[in-house]
Amino acid sequence: MPSVSPSVRVKxxxxxxxxxxxxxxxxxxxISEGATLGDLLERYIQRYPQLAGFxxxxxxxxxxxxxxxxxxxxxxxxxxxxxxxxxx
Amino acid sequence: MPTTPESDLxxxxxxxxxxxxxxxxxxxxxxxxxxxxxxxxxxxSHGRATKYLEYEAYEPMALxxxxxxxxxxxxxxxxxRVAMVHRLGRMDIGETSVFIAVSAPHRAAAFDAxxxxxxxxxxxxxxxxxxxxxxxxxxxxxxxxxxxxxxxPAS
Numbered sequence: 001m002p003s004v005s006p007s008v009r010v011k012x013x014x015x016x017x018x019x020x021x022x023x024x025x026x027x028x029x030x031i032s033e034g035a036t037l038g039d040l041l042e043r044y045i046q047r048y049p050q051l052a053g054f055x056x057x058x059x060x061x062x063x064x065x066x067x068x069x070x071x072x073x074x075x076x077x078x079x080x081x082x083x084x085x086x087x088x
Numbered sequence: 089m090p091t092t093p094e095s096d097l098x099x100x101x102x103x104x105x106x107x108x109x110x111x112x113x114x115x116x117x118x119x120x121x122x123x124x125x126x127x128x129x130x131x132x133s134h135g136r137a138t139k140y141l142e143y144e145a146y147e148p149m150a151l152x153x154x155x156x157x158x159x160x161x162x163x164x165x166x167x168x169r170v171a172m173v174h175r176l177g178r179m180d181i182g183e184t185s186v187f188i189a190v191s192a193p194h195r196a197a198a199f200d201a202x203x204x205x206x207x208x209x210x211x212x213x214x215x216x217x218x219x220x221x222x223x224x225x226x227x228x229x230x231x232x233x234x235x236x237x238x239x240x241p242a243s
Contacts (some may be wrong), residue, residue: 084230087215
């Protein structure tokens with residue numbers, strides 16, 4: 001039996017300042033089953049510490065709907081960390 | 089998923105906005121009023137001279153949120169048709185970035201709905217604006233969208 005916890009595949013999208021800070025527009029990632037949107041953000045902050053200063057201003061979306069940070073991620077989800085919006 | 093009438097128009101476009109066409113789109117015999125909002129690129133931001141702006145969007149989500157706003161104003165106000173268009177990409181001073189037209193039998197509903205639509209768009213639609221100046225560029229300050237959807241029918 002494998003000892004690692006099962007993981008799920010997700011698509012993560014990056015926009016605006018978050019796109020510029022990470023240099024990413026989109027990537028496919030894996031995260032342990034049961035992880036939350038907040039867990040996934042923490043993982044990106046570890047990889048891109050320059051995001052840390054913007055943490056409080058970001059909101060998450062899951063499958064194109066705003067979602068709370070404690071929302072659990074499911075396999076196949078499309079997730080984005082959205083900076084404050086400035087359309088109009 | 090909220091529904092909006094087939095005769096409404098919600099679009100994200102790259103080309104220049106055509107306000108006259110959008111007004112024609114919402115105008116019908118049963119109406120007596122059309123209120124429009126034309127948002128265009130200002131030549132300054134916080135006292136700095138703007139050169140141009142660039143807009144980007146999380147396109148499918150932005151369009152869904154625009155339709156959601158449309159559904160909300162149909163529910164709240166006695167209006168007829170809505171046209172809501174946001175342009176993306178680079179825009180120079182004076183170019184329209186967002187245009188909303190609302191028709192109604194009577195003016196009050198059209199005024200209220202148009203105001204609600206632009207105010208809500210600015211808070212909830214995932215679109216981002218970068219401002220370019222002579223000496224650099226910044227992402228516009230922006231608004232943090234509420235994460236709990238306002239009206240979620242229990243289904």
